[in-house]
Amino acid sequence: MAAHGSLALTLLAGTDMNALAMPKPLSSLPLSSIAMIVASVLCFSVLDSTVKYLSPRYPVPLIVWLRWVVQAVALVIVWGPTMGRELVRTAQPRVQLARGLGIIASSILFTTALKYLPLGEATALNYSTPLMVAVLAAFVLHEKLTGSQLAFIGAGLVGMLLIVRPGSAVFQPAAFFALGSACCYSVFTILTRTVGGDDPRVSLFIPAVVGAAVMTGIVPFVDRPPEIRAFDVVLLVVGSLIATCGHFLFILAFRQGPVASLTPFSYFQIVFATLIGWFMFDTFPSGWALAGMLIIAASGLLITLQARRQQRLDVVTTTGPAAVD
Numbered sequence: 001m002a003a004h005g006s007l008a009l010t011l012l013a014g015t016d017m018n019a020l021a022m023p024k025p026l027s028s029l030p031l032s033s034i035a036m037i038v039a040s041v042l043c044f045s046v047l048d049s050t051v052k053y054l055s056p057r058y059p060v061p062l063i064v065w066l067r068w069v070v071q072a073v074a075l076v077i078v079w080g081p082t083m084g085r086e087l088v089r090t091a092q093p094r095v096q097l098a099r100g101l102g103i104i105a106s107s108i109l110f111t112t113a114l115k116y117l118p119l120g121e122a123t124a125l126n127y128s129t130p131l132m133v134a135v136l137a138a139f140v141l142h143e144k145l146t147g148s149q150l151a152f153i154g155a156g157l158v159g160m161l162l163i164v165r166p167g168s169a170v171f172q173p174a175a176f177f178a179l180g181s182a183c184c185y186s187v188f189t190i191l192t193r194t195v196g197g198d199d200p201r202v203s204l205f206i207p208a209v210v211g212a213a214v215m216t217g218i219v220p221f222v223d224r225p226p227e228i229r230a231f232d233v234v235l236l237v238v239g240s241l242i243a244t245c246g247h248f249l250f251i252l253a254f255r256q257g258p259v260a261s262l263t264p265f266s267y268f269q270i271v272f273a274t275l276i277g278w279f280m281f282d283t284f285p286s287g288w289a290l291a292g293m294l295i296i297a298a299s300g301l302l303i304t305l306q307a308r309r310q311q312r313l314d315v316v317t318t319t320g321p322a323a324v325d
Contacts (some may be wrong), residue, residue: 036253037262041269043246047115048123049276054232055115061215061222063236064107068211070240071247075205087205090198095191099203100210107211110181116174119277120285121163124270124293125170125178130300131156132186140190144148149303156299162292163285170289201250263304267297280309 051063079087090096113122131153137143145153164175188207195203253262270293278284287294 003218030256033253033256033262033263036249037265037294038268040246040249040253041113041273043242043249044268045119045123045272045276047243047246047300048273049280050235051111052114052281054236055111057232058225058228059222060108060111060115062224063217064104064111065215065219066233066313067107067210067240067243068104068208068215070237072205072208072212074241074244079201079205084199086199087202088209090195090202090206092195092198095195096198096203096206097210098193099188099195100207101214102184102191103207104182104211104214106181106188109177109184113174113177113181116172117170117178118283118285119281120270120274120283120293121170121289122178123273124163124289124296125160125175126182126185127267127296127300128156128160128179129182129185129189131296132183133189134303136186136190143192146306148306152299152303152306153307156296158302159292159295159299162295163252163289165288168286168289169283178207183187200255204247204251208304260291264301267301270297281307 004323047067051067054063110122110126113125117125134143134145134149134153138145160179164170192203250266274285274293
């Protein structure tokens with residue numbers, strides 16, 4: 001277990017951060033970027049499965065606290081010596097603070113959902129985020145929803161209903177925690193659009209610090225179990241380090257390859273979550289749930305790709321054709 005944590009820190013420390021901060025135009029999709037995207041979502045699934053394994057024995061706030069403390073400390077160790085105060089320098093501190101609150105709320109809700117729901121279905125419901133982002137963007141950023149986007153949103157709702165249908169294992173109040181997590185993450189995503197000028201390392205670090213600080217204030221008031229096993233602590237620390245590495249790989253992949261081309265590969269997380277849930281927890285989605293998961297993935301993917309395509313058209317209209325490297 002400890003080897004995985006060391007590997008995560010080695011990957012973080014040994015990467016050229018100038019390459020991360022300065023995106024380069026590419027004329028083709030590098031296989032390394034695909035590998036990083038797939039590896040990153042596998043890292044996230046590893047953490048989710050770890051959290052689900054531990055959630056019956058420990059309160060949710062305690063799990064979420066350790067998860068974000070580990071990420072905050074790891075990033076300080078890796079980037080603190082070279083960046084110093086630049087690691088918290090932002091032109092929009094209030095927005096970054098709000099991002100941190102949004103991601104910690106999403107973490108609490110999703111961890112609660114994992115405690116009661118099958119891993120695959122909970123992950124699929126959380127992947128309704130692109131649909132919610134489209135709706136929030138229309139209300140908050142005044143972006144116009146096209147007919148096709150409305151159709152994709154409607155299809156995504158149908159997919160949710162197929163997963164959370166009467167008689168299914170997901171038809172319980174905990175499903176609302178997964179959807180609430182997706183909603184909070186949608187707010188986080190919308191806010192992230194407004195801090196694009198900040199260094200990506202800052203945008204990764206500040207939410208971790210906010211999450212660690214908020215949960216540190218909550219944990220003393222949480223009833224803790226009489227015994228906390230050292231193995232469980234190590235397991236969660238390692239899972240958190242792996243997830244931190246996943247966040248880094250995710251950012252790095254999108255800095256090296258086209259967003260629209262790489263986005264489809266992020267949906268491998270639903271596949272990984274389903275397979276891990278099957279092997280670790282002996283839960284496999286029904287045919288209806290699988291259909292719902294596919295619909296959510298397809299609608300979320302299509303609405304994301306359409307938004308990216310529209311952004312490219314806007315750039316071409318305002319700045320002329322982009323240069324090809």
